[in-house]
Ligand SMILES: Nc1ncnc2c1ncn2[C@@H]1O[C@H](COP(=O)(O)OP(=O)(O)O)[C@@H](O)[C@H]1O
């Protein structure tokens with residue numbers, strides 16, 4: 001039975017597949033044809049249909065899980081395409097072979113019946129935040145370059161990624177920027193609490209950007225944002241004060257009011273799609289940064305780790321978050337980022353898999 005972990009999120013479904021590389025000739029002989037075909041299909045392709053992608057740059061080789069050595073493959077597709085995924089699973093014979101899939105994320109609950117009815121698969125459900133933390137801890141110990149920070153974040157043109165030693169992680173604040181945002185204070189592998197959250201997350205950025213610019217994809221939204229300038233959309237402190245607000249040390253270039261210029265018809269007529277995309281990105285990112293900073297200072301924790309697919313191909317947000325953490329905390333807070341940004345829930349879920357799952361399976365949430 002192939003080893004999968006699945007995180008069915010509000011926007012994207014993340015699938016992690018463990019491909020054993022230590023298969024003995026004897027095992028290979030016994031391997032059913034369907035299993036061999038599934039293995040080949042998953043590991044040879046990097047695109048699955050029109051919307052599925054394997055992130056080949058994230059592949060982890062020579063990983064040991066429960067005494068087996070192999071590679072971890074990272075695959076994603078839009079959750080809205082779930083019915084196509086189920087048809088594909090059926091057509092590849094997966095449904096004949098896989099009886100139980102370890103799943104996390106809201107969709108593990110929402111789509112449980114679809115899995116059962118359409119492909120006769122049971123979902124062994126795990127909590128998404130438990131899985132997220134387990135996935136992070138596992139990945140960090142198996143990939144020494146997992147954790148990094150942005151050096152010189154204040155100057156976007158020269159800032160660059162630098163490795164960060166995250167082998168002594170606790171305590172840390174974890175900010176998961178998916179469709180929405182969850183903020184956790186993590187004190188140990190099984191000791192964490194969800195301390196805050198906001199509905200203004202990655203889904204908000206993409207939704208607003210599509211409305212404001214007519215773009216259709218996240219990649220397009222990020223490309224537009226890269227070419228735009230939020231200062232044509234936002235009202236800055238200097239637009240209000242003529243310079244800095246010195247008494248409270250607010251620099252003139254600080255955003256005083258996001259989208260604050262857009263009440264003027266003239267301004268609306270001159271603003272570009274790129275500026276609107278950039279302003280949307282900056283608005284959402286600054287709000288997340290501000291919540292993260294308040295959480296860190298309330299909890300007296302100095303490391304803030306940002307994960308989630310909102311950060312995918314999105315250095316603008318990472319640098320902004322890094323700068324904001326540093327600037328507003330006067331250098332006491334450090335923003336950290338992880339290479340496998342959106343896949344930790346699925347990894348954590350895969351780690352819960354064990355061969356005896358079927359016999360232990362119950363409809364209850366497994367812990
Ligand atoms: N290819 C993509 N399609 C849609 N959204 C994407 C894509 N890549 C990155 N994103 C961003 O990632 C967010 C989803 O992040 P993710 O961590 O997968 O959350 P969820 O578990 O809620 O699906 C989206 O709201 C969007 O901002």
Ligand SMILES: CC(C)(COP(=O)(O)O)[C@@H](O)C(=O)NCCC(=O)O
Pocket residue numbers: 009010011105106177178179180181182196197198199
């Ligand atoms: C409900 C969620 C945990 C779902 O996770 P997601 O699919 O967004 O990664 C998340 O969207 C969230 O925490 N939203 C913010 C809710 C709030 O605290 O306002």
